[in-house]
């Protein structure tokens with residue numbers, strides 16, 4: 001009921017502003033009023049922070065309204081990038097005082113051996129919220145503040161993929177917590193406007209999004225510790241090479257170089273991988289085998305996915321470099337987007353991509369590297 005009222009007030013405010021232009025000042029006023037009116041008498045709430053703009057902005061607003069009742073925490077899932085928990089804590093020092101809880105061993109070991117993308121996401125969600133509810137109980141808190149945004153809700157309710165933070169009533173009962181999600185109706189660009197309005201530095205506002213399930217969904221297919229280590233290693237290299245470019249999101253994913261079929265597109269040989277990755281076609285989820293095109297450098301890369309049945313092959317990649325040894329393939333994914341519901345692929349100069357690929361190939365376990373040329377839709381940004 002309260003959430004409903006808040007949404008109505010918010011929508012009314014938006015209409016009054018006209019033209020759907022987002023006004024951070026009015027939004028914050030409405031959000032603070034709502035939180036103060038409805039949650040002032042709660043025991044307490046832990047605010048789950050990942051270091052991204054959604055969770056940090058959410059925690060700041062909740063803290064402003066509910067003061068000491070909000071305890072910011074970082075749950076280390078073991079699926080983060082190199083040194084991430086400490087880096088986030090340091091980046092937020094002076095803004096938010098964060099306590100880190102380490103659940104890495106139990107989460108990583110319980111995920112090992114899982115292959116199916118949705119199963120991985122659901123098991124992760126269960127492990128993550130078991131940890132969250134554990135931390136909340138330790139502090140005697142019945143509430144969790146989290147930075148769910150509209151894109152998360154749209155993807156989950158639309159059946160595209162189970163975003164880790166979109167919980168049903170049944171799940172909330174299971175974990176014994178209630179959630180407070182002040183940004184649930186906002187798109188990422190609105191959250192960013194809000195974050196700037198609150199005075200957050202660009203280093204946090206422009207930090208590229210990192211999914212809740214972390215490197216789990218970038219270690220594509222069967223999950224195990226070696227693959228996790230390799231994707232973490234590759235992430236560091238891709239970050240170093242591409243961070244100066246300000247793309248909306250850029251990252252590598254890793255899967256076994258296991259080819260189940262081959263064919264020709266014109267004169268270009270293409271290979272079909274055994275692993276499956278996700279896409280979104282006509283608003284619905286698809287799950288099919290990615291394709292790698294060899295010797296491809298002349299055609300319009302943005303349209304390349306139109307040459308294949310996207311339901312069966314939601315991600316199309318072009319080959320950058322390969323060698324005879326090694327057993328893993330690394331996909332380099334770069335997208336430009338405002339709302340993260342649709343995304344385009346930038347055309348990056350080949351020399352930069354080749355340099356990046358050669359560097360990734362130095363790892364003895366890596367057999368080949370490719371660049372993903374599929375927009376969203378039909379591919380999703382992540383592979384699982």
Ligand code: XMP
Nearest residue numbers: 162163164209210211212213340380381382
């Ligand atoms: P997709 O792959 O759905 O990604 O096109 C859209 C945006 O959402 C991020 N993403 C997630 N974020 N929990 C999150 O907090 C998740 O389960 C999740 N899955 C995807 C993705 O990184 C991209 O920015």
